[in-house]
Amino acid sequence: MRDLAPAPGSVPPLTGGLADSLFETAARTPTLPMLARRRGPGSPVWDEVTAVEFRDEVVDVAKGLIASGVQPGDRVAILARTRYEWTIFSHALWTVGAEVVPIYPTSSRDQVEYILRDAGCVGVVVEDEQSVMTVGSVCASLPALRHVWQLDAGALEALVARGESLPFATVDSMRRIVLPDSTAVVAYTSGTTGRAMGCALSHRGLASPCDTLIAGWGRTVAPEGEQGAVLAYLPFSHVYGLMVQSLCVRAGLLMAHEPAMTGDALAAALRSFRPTYLYAVPSVLEKIYKNFLRTAQQAGRGALFERAAGTARDFAAALERQRLGRGPGPGFDLRLQHALYERTVYRRLRGALGGRVQRATSGGSPLSRELSLFYEGIGVYVHDGYGLTETSGGLTMQPLGREKSGTVGQPLPGVEIRVADDGEILVRGPSLFQGYVGDGAATREVMRGGWLATGDLGHLDDESYLAITGRKKDIIITSGGKSVAPSALEQRLRMHPLVHQAVVVGDNRPCVGALITLDPEFLVHWRAALAVQGETAAREAREENALREEVARAVAAANSAVSRSESIRVFRVLPEPFDVANGLLTPSMKLRRDEIVRTYALEIDAMYEARSYRRPAQEPPEEPPGWEETESVFLR
Known part of the structure; x- marks a missing residue:
């Protein structure tokens, strides 16, 4: 071993469950605004929800869960975007000692079935009719599944009505027996190289980094004397999004939700909510x-x-x-x-x-x-x-x-x-x-x-x-034995405004190559700014030549940070992006490298075969002999 980093002192240990901090805040500062909800779909006006209102809504939903037979240790999945109800439901489940199983709303039918079955979920919270149909199509293979709650069909209201007769003491007594080392979340890995695996995360484990960050960095969230405000838009299905939620609730920050991950929606939410x-x-x-x-x-x-x-x-x-x-x-x-x-x-x-x-x-x-x-x-x-x-x-x-x-x-x-x-x-x-x-x-x-x-x-x-x-697992080893870490090259490629995604390839190849997708919005702007005149065929040819030269400049800029033997010598611009729908991105937007290489195997072969081959008079020994300067190949 080498490079040992010593561990500084730790924060005080957790004594209960994740829901406790909400109840403590509601008792200590009941009027503190903790959540913000849009007044209506797309509205720029946000209505605040106080700590006591937040707690009471969690308690009412928790009563409904108890009345529905949800018990401590039961697992309930949440298949929804980042929205207000996600926060309510998760804290209600933690209040009664149940375990949350987050599922990306973009998950395929097979992925949903696998997670619900593997985790043994007794219930699932879904967002809309389409998700209901997805779950319904796999119910036959899920004997443990007893409940499907649809948010857009009034699931919260139905649960509140169902548990109305239960006293507050019933909920509070269940909350108080939740132990710090009880499992709070079963979060599935993104599965970039194989099947996703469910990570059991305890209440203590999830609270620890949040409490440490609050203690050491909490004062940076907002100017002194102001309440911090955070816009939650990252998926709560990912542990990073879960951290954002827990940080806000545990630190008493004002949290708003933006379910749409589009640029326009995020920009509008930032302007109207104005996070700190x-x-x-x-x-x-x-x-x-x-x-x-x-x-x-x-x-x-x-x-x-x-x-x-x-x-x-x-x-x-x-x-x-x-x-x-x-x-x-x-x-x-x-x-x-x-x-x-x-x-x-x-x-x-x-x-x-x-x-x-x-x-x-x-x-x-x-x-x-x-x-x-x-x-x-x-x-x-x-x-x-x-x-x-x-x-x-x-x-x-x-x-x-x-x-x-x-x-x-x-x-x-x-x-x-x-x-x-x-x-x-x-x-x-x-x-x-x-x-x-x-x-x-x-x-x-x-x-x-x-x-x-x-x-x-x-x-x-x-x-x-x-x-x-x-x-x-991503390290590339060329046929000449050179080991190349692709992430730095990909990162530098993406800095060019035209480049949307980049995947560096080259295992058992004579040199490093790259598959590149273009940013569609910036491409439209770039073509308009180029303003090439002339006949259609000639104009398109000149545009393509100019585009090839621009992408080649992006590749050259990325190559400037690495040695010649690690540099990208061939690249291909693909006609469509990698996304979740075509199976080339995980739901957390990570590249499925193996799947990308399989999908574009013929294009990768052609990219290397199209490369002219010659033996120069002087070539560094680590270089593959005969490979010239970077060459591009465009797919139409």
Whole structure:
């Protein structure tokens, strides 16, 4: 072993279940606003729900669950988008000691059937008629399933009516016997390389990183004296989304829900709700950046935006050197330039996020250093953190006043991180899962003497900052024996506004290649800005040549960060994106690499076969002999 990061002190242990904090807040500050609901579909007006109102609604639903026969230890699935009722239902289930089984609403019929059967769910909460039909089509193979509650058909109201005669004391007595080590959630992994596995997460495990973050970083959520406000839009079906929900409830933050994951819906919700803190994943932050650029270009201010973005990154890098004791900070000229762009550009960019966001957190996958510096430079510092489903979420965070972009921060108090000799990250701490449901062999495979083998690769620097370099199973080994981690190349490719997705390939191939999809919105804008004149056929040919050259520039920019032997030498632009519907993305938006390679096997073969082959006079020994400069192949 090498690179050992010591564990700081931990927060006080949990004494009950996850629902307890809601009841405690309602008793202590009953009028504190905790949830915000839209007044109507698409309305920009949000009505606040106080702590006592939130608690009473949870209690009423819990009564209905008890009257329906739901008992402690029963598992109930929630197959719905991120919405108000998800929060009510989950806390009602935890109140009676039941276990929540989140299912992505985009899951296929087979995936829904597998999870409901594997977890042995006695009930499922669904959103609409389509989900009812999906569950109904597999009910015959689910003997344990007794209840299907449809939110859009008044499920909450029906449960409240059913439990109306039960006294509050019945619910409260059940809540009080929930133990910290009882299972709270069975969260299924994304299944990027095989079947999904159910991770049993305890109340203690889920609360631990939340309470640690609240204690150490809670003051950054809002200016002093203001209540923090968070827009929850990430799927609660993912452990990161669950963390956001628990953080808000346990910290007494005002939480609103946005179920639609479209750019327009999210933008509208940010403007109307005006959160003080933003939770995101890198793909969302990348999309916001590209939207900023596209909007600026459409207004004829593209060059201004790019200069402002460059200044933001330079300013943030200088600030970072200063806080790490490695430089004097931004010089006079840079400060002056930054102040100018603050008045003309940065303030407007923050306004698109609601105008109150000063800090954010990114998770799910590593955030590029360039993007992190950009957001810090415009006045929104993004904390890049790290965690897994098996760890109930967060393991690391950026230390306040010592933030270092390009890393995921340092271990949280109570968490220990090691890096094995082969680069694999091993972790242990209070938030580790209880095991994979019904699969002791798989649990033993990842647990090594109390340490969880994450499958992620990375390294710790001399100050215990962790940097993630990729997934162990994703490493590409070319026919020349060169090992290449694809994530950094893919990350840099996506920074180009035209590039939507990128998958680096090259196992047992003479060089590294890439499959690329284009951002449809930016492509429309790019074609309009290009404004090629002439006959249709000639115009299309010139457009395609220009597009090929632009994507080639994106590839060249990505290659600039790696050695020649690791660089992308061939690429192909695909006609359609990878998505959940075509089975090439997981519900948590992760790439199904093996499936992508299988689906595009013929195209990958053609990409390499189309490459001209010759033996140059001088070629570095690690290079595949005869491969020329990067060549592109477009699919029509």
